[in-house]
Amino acid sequence: MNREDTIAALATPPGIGALGIIRVSGPESHKQVDRIFQNPQQKKIKEMKGYTAAYGRICEPESGSLADEVVVLVMHAPHSYTGENMVEIIGHGGPVPLQAILELLLDGGARLAEPGEFTRRAFFNGKMDLAQAEAVVDVIEAKTRQGLQLALDQLEGSLSRLVKASSDRLWEVLAYCEASIDFPEDELDGMSLEDFETYLKRVEGDLEDALATYSRGKALREGVRTTIIGRPNVGKSTLLNALLGEERALVTSVPGTTRDSVEEIINLDGIPLRLIDTAGLRETEDEVEKLGVDRTLKLLERSDLILAVLDSTTGFTAEDEKMLETIPPGKSLVVVNKIDLEEKIDLSRIKGHFSEDEILFISAREGQGLANVRAAIKKRIIGTSEKEGIWVSNLRHERALKGALKSVQAAREGWEQGVTMDLVVVDIRGALHCLGQITGETISQDISREIFSRFCIGK
Amino acid sequence: MFVYPQSYQVIVIGAGHAGCEAALSAAKMGFKTLVLTIDLDHVAFMPCNPSLGGPAKGHIVREIDALGGEMGHNIDATMIQVRMLNTRKGPAVQALRAQADKKKYHLRMKKVLEEESNLDLKQGLVTKILVEEGKIRGVETATGIKYLGQKVILTTGTFLRGRIIIGEKTFEAGPNQQLSAKELSRSLQENGFTLKRFKTGTPPRVLGRTIDYEKTEPQPGHSGSLFFSFMHEGREGIQGQLPCHLTHTNPRTHAIINENIHRAPLFSGVIEGTGPRYCPSIEDKVVSFPNKNSHQIFIEPESLSTQEMYLSGLPTSLPEDVQFSFLRTITGLERVDMVRPGYAIEYDVIDTRQLNLTLETMHIEGLFTAGQVNGTSGYEEAGGQGLIAGINAALSLKGEAPLILDRAQAYIGVLIDDLVTKGTEEPYRMLTSRAEYRLLLRQDNADQRLSPLGRKIGLLSDNQWKLFQEKQQEIEMVLGLLEKIQVKPTPEVNEILQEKGSGGLNKPVSLKEIFRRPEITWVDLLDLEPELPKIRKGVQEQLETTIKYEGYIERQKREIEHFKKLENKLLPDEINYEEVPNLRTEAREKLKAVRPRSVGQAGRINGVSPADITSLLIFLERKKRND
Numbered sequence A: 001m002n003r004e005d006t007i008a009a010l011a012t013p014p015g016i017g018a019l020g021i022i023r024v025s026g027p028e029s030h031k032q033v034d035r036i037f038q039n040p041q042q043k044k045i046k047e048m049k050g051y052t053a054a055y056g057r058i059c060e061p062e063s064g065s066l067a068d069e070v071v072v073l074v075m076h077a078p079h080s081y082t083g084e085n086m087v088e089i090i091g092h093g094g095p096v097p098l099q100a101i102l103e104l105l106l107d108g109g110a111r112l113a114e115p116g117e118f119t120r121r122a123f124f125n126g127k128m129d130l131a132q133a134e135a136v137v138d139v140i141e142a143k144t145r146q147g148l149q150l151a152l153d154q155l156e157g158s159l160s161r162l163v164k165a166s167s168d169r170l171w172e173v174l175a176y177c178e179a180s181i182d183f184p185e186d187e188l189d190g191m192s193l194e195d196f197e198t199y200l201k202r203v204e205g206d207l208e209d210a211l212a213t214y215s216r217g218k219a220l221r222e223g224v225r226t227t228i229i230g231r232p233n234v235g236k237s238t239l240l241n242a243l244l245g246e247e248r249a250l251v252t253s254v255p256g257t258t259r260d261s262v263e264e265i266i267n268l269d270g271i272p273l274r275l276i277d278t279a280g281l282r283e284t285e286d287e288v289e290k291l292g293v294d295r296t297l298k299l300l301e302r303s304d305l306i307l308a309v310l311d312s313t314t315g316f317t318a319e320d321e322k323m324l325e326t327i328p329p330g331k332s333l334v335v336v337n338k339i340d341l342e343e344k345i346d347l348s349r350i351k352g353h354f355s356e357d358e359i360l361f362i363s364a365r366e367g368q369g370l371a372n373v374r375a376a377i378k379k380r381i382i383g384t385s386e387k388e389g390i391w392v393s394n395l396r397h398e399r400a401l402k403g404a405l406k407s408v409q410a411a412r413e414g415w416e417q418g419v420t421m422d423l424v425v426v427d428i429r430g431a432l433h434c435l436g437q438i439t440g441e442t443i444s445q446d447i448s449r450e451i452f453s454r455f456c457i458g459k
Numbered sequence B: 001m002f003v004y005p006q007s008y009q010v011i012v013i014g015a016g017h018a019g020c021e022a023a024l025s026a027a028k029m030g031f032k033t034l035v036l037t038i039d040l041d042h043v044a045f046m047p048c049n050p051s052l053g054g055p056a057k058g059h060i061v062r063e064i065d066a067l068g069g070e071m072g073h074n075i076d077a078t079m080i081q082v083r084m085l086n087t088r089k090g091p092a093v094q095a096l097r098a099q100a101d102k103k104k105y106h107l108r109m110k111k112v113l114e115e116e117s118n119l120d121l122k123q124g125l126v127t128k129i130l131v132e133e134g135k136i137r138g139v140e141t142a143t144g145i146k147y148l149g150q151k152v153i154l155t156t157g158t159f160l161r162g163r164i165i166i167g168e169k170t171f172e173a174g175p176n177q178q179l180s181a182k183e184l185s186r187s188l189q190e191n192g193f194t195l196k197r198f199k200t201g202t203p204p205r206v207l208g209r210t211i212d213y214e215k216t217e218p219q220p221g222h223s224g225s226l227f228f229s230f231m232h233e234g235r236e237g238i239q240g241q242l243p244c245h246l247t248h249t250n251p252r253t254h255a256i257i258n259e260n261i262h263r264a265p266l267f268s269g270v271i272e273g274t275g276p277r278y279c280p281s282i283e284d285k286v287v288s289f290p291n292k293n294s295h296q297i298f299i300e301p302e303s304l305s306t307q308e309m310y311l312s313g314l315p316t317s318l319p320e321d322v323q324f325s326f327l328r329t330i331t332g333l334e335r336v337d338m339v340r341p342g343y344a345i346e347y348d349v350i351d352t353r354q355l356n357l358t359l360e361t362m363h364i365e366g367l368f369t370a371g372q373v374n375g376t377s378g379y380e381e382a383g384g385q386g387l388i389a390g391i392n393a394a395l396s397l398k399g400e401a402p403l404i405l406d407r408a409q410a411y412i413g414v415l416i417d418d419l420v421t422k423g424t425e426e427p428y429r430m431l432t433s434r435a436e437y438r439l440l441l442r443q444d445n446a447d448q449r450l451s452p453l454g455r456k457i458g459l460l461s462d463n464q465w466k467l468f469q470e471k472q473q474e475i476e477m478v479l480g481l482l483e484k485i486q487v488k489p490t491p492e493v494n495e496i497l498q499e500k501g502s503g504g505l506n507k508p509v510s511l512k513e514i515f516r517r518p519e520i521t522w523v524d525l526l527d528l529e530p531e532l533p534k535i536r537k538g539v540q541e542q543l544e545t546t547i548k549y550e551g552y553i554e555r556q557k558r559e560i561e562h563f564k565k566l567e568n569k570l571l572p573d574e575i576n577y578e579e580v581p582n583l584r585t586e587a588r589e590k591l592k593a594v595r596p597r598s599v600g601q602a603g604r605i606n607g608v609s610p611a612d613i614t615s616l617l618i619f620l621e622r623k624k625r626n627d
């Protein structure tokens, strides 16, 4: 247990709609929050008095994109629950922004707290008496047991199969390296240095695939962010209303009707869809509208799925062209609207970018083709291929996989650049350590066992 | 019973590799020391392979040397071949390995012992340890002499109830048919020690002139200044090295072994002891890896003064006639004359969980154990433990704090921590992969890690200390220069860099930054800055490693800081684990048995979980508040 680092965790049970609190504790906690906290008074957390609060925004420090509007409560060591420097971030945006804030903190170097860790710190800093602390040990034990059950459940899932396969491969590489280091004069059969890169690349690919499912896994838990974009007047609001089954967004024949995005949740065969209608995309001088367009672009980045709407009654414009270039093809569907009217659009331009089942023809007003849209969305989210069975949905797992991936990449790149084996092994061990956080396997288990079971050693 | 008139401060039982280091360190630290050994003609004897070093083992020899031990000096003076292994696998795992002239090795070490003024070396078979009220008093020999001493260090190797097995035949004997120490085993058991049975084996020896070397592949030594002792750094390398020779077994060899496998004691149940997995007998290899058609055999010279050759890779306890016939199937050995058969030896070892990290036994105050009797294998592992046992016996006589090396300081620390905390189920061999902080436990920096400690306890000679300090000053001075000297992005500089396959500069950088590049060597730096001073190879290597590895080394240093926190949380001697709430029963029993020194060590005991450690920390914290 390390008490020198800074930890963060959600302090409220996750649930839609509740006020959420993120707790940060440790020597760097003020600095960590300052990194992502902005407020009109330019107040710095570390300069604020203990037990005072400030209102502001949590933003991604590089891009500046907004995660949530929050209230922060500042505490100084030793006058806090844990006895360390602390910050509590109170968000009101529901679980999705909270998760985003937590991720920003972890990206900045905080560590996800272990179960009971805040309380344990409180005890060791003299903030609690023994009876309380012993209760905590029980809680830790219970949590471990619970964690074990979870781990067992996971074991049956395909995530752990993948993790197991990856760690087996890494073990093989590690055993080979260690054997060749410790027994340089022995012949090692079964593997060669050429296999090395192939093995590491394979692991890298598998981990990447698993990680790619993280947003999807998360989306399933928290609602798939689906953004409708398109030129003004193509029928975006009409599409939202049609999928929703009620008149939620204002529909007029005046281009630029929707100025600010509108969000609604619909249930698509059990998949929660957070449907977002946006201001139409176009070059504009109107300040208010310009703001709306900027916001749309940011929204796109954070979307799980994009519905790009085209108007079949007008030609394919430069703005359409630009839109199709902006949106990432992997997570977009093209919806050609107003097919009840005469078709003028030339679709040859789109066909290069999108496959046939990614282009849908509808009449939002007449309700034509909506079933196809629903089916296409569903397929996009759930998928059909075998690997799609893997859903990384837990932040702890995501962190572990990311850590493992980083180490495997470092090992492979190092190897390619001629870094010596004694260093490459450090990264391979690092990767195994990360994967061990998912499987429960530790490297301290006798590595020699691996060596001797795989190779005929001994002169 | 005759009580020897001279009473000793330290008595060492056994003059193998552990015993010699133990005795020399205790004597050099100022204590009257006696060494008793079964046979004076086998002091520092190499009953198995006539070689020293290799990964992790070579590191230990360097560590022994850095602390002021003898092993490095002895091998440097008597080696007939030396190689640097793992040169391409990185500085952390590079290691020296030498072929010793085993006769010279023994003779030189014996002489060093004899010449040590505080030390008496005598022949005698110890049958009993003398214990009074839980304290060691001395030992008794088979010829009826009582030697009294304040500390006793037991380094009896494989002699405890030693039993040699060749095929269907078994004899009570130590290695090389010496006397077996039977009574002593009983004496230990009577004093409450739990013993285990281990087994190891050695290959047949053959006559050199009957080998057809033409058919084998010579394995020459490496030239250059390659020495184990830091005192010999920069000396001219040894001359006239002898090669080893490589050959292989083949399907015919394996067929003979398979046909006679029912006569192999390993499989017929004659052998009970647990053998080492890293040094399997040839019959074991043939059975366990049936798809492997050939195994390597290294033919190693035993000494300049004999024709006897050691066949590394071929330990066996098959009957002598089987050994004879399979040997002659091997390429180059078709006409070979076997002069000594291979054999297996079974022996008693102490369960090391009965020891403290000082290597003193928990049961008997003043009794230390070290070496193969502790269940390790290898001369180097033995030497390392012997040294620590000798030092701690001496420090305890002085009333000073013991020397305990931790896992981040030395391979010797890893070795002893593993033995004492986890025990071992097979003969324990040191591997670099057992060390968590391998990048820091290098053979090139063993002096930096340990010589100040060796000096502090009064073991490191004035000479070696002076050399050490000079080297450190040189390292610091040159490091300062490399940091200070800026290289400007001139066309000439960039041309030189490009010649070395390195990218050009676009702004001035320090020489140190350039040295960080993997492709740049010290010699390349001289091209860029001819004014750099001439420095020793040892200094160059160390600079290169610390600079090029800096990132990784820093990472391990951070891990070590974390590790030290729990390591420095000491558990009081009088702690009563029955009083610690919430411990699981298994953990409680293990903690009571091992009696770890620190919370960190407690965490490494098999069967103690992180939740147990939290309970332990809470208990300690409560005690602190109550006091």
Ligand SMILES: Nc1nc2c(ncn2[C@@H]2O[C@H](COP(=O)(O)OP(=O)(O)OP(=O)(O)O)[C@@H](O)[C@H]2O)c(=O)[nH]1
Residues within 6 Å of the ligand: A230, A231, A232, A233, A234, A235, A236, A237, A238, A239, A250, A251, A252, A253, A254, A255, A256, A257, A258, A259, A278, A279, A280, A337, A338, A339, A340, A341, A362, A363, A364, A365, A366
């Ligand atoms: N014929 C026909 N008209 C449609 C269809 N969908 C939308 N419209 C009409 O197109 C006009 C614009 O519709 P909206 O849904 O407001 O369009 P929008 O894309 O949200 O426009 P802005 O919010 O202004 O960017 C309205 O008059 C709709 O009735 C359709 O499928 N067929």
Ligand SMILES: [Mg+2]
Residues within 6 Å of the ligand: A236, A237, A238, A249, A250, A251, A257, A258, A278
């Ligand atoms: Mg609209």
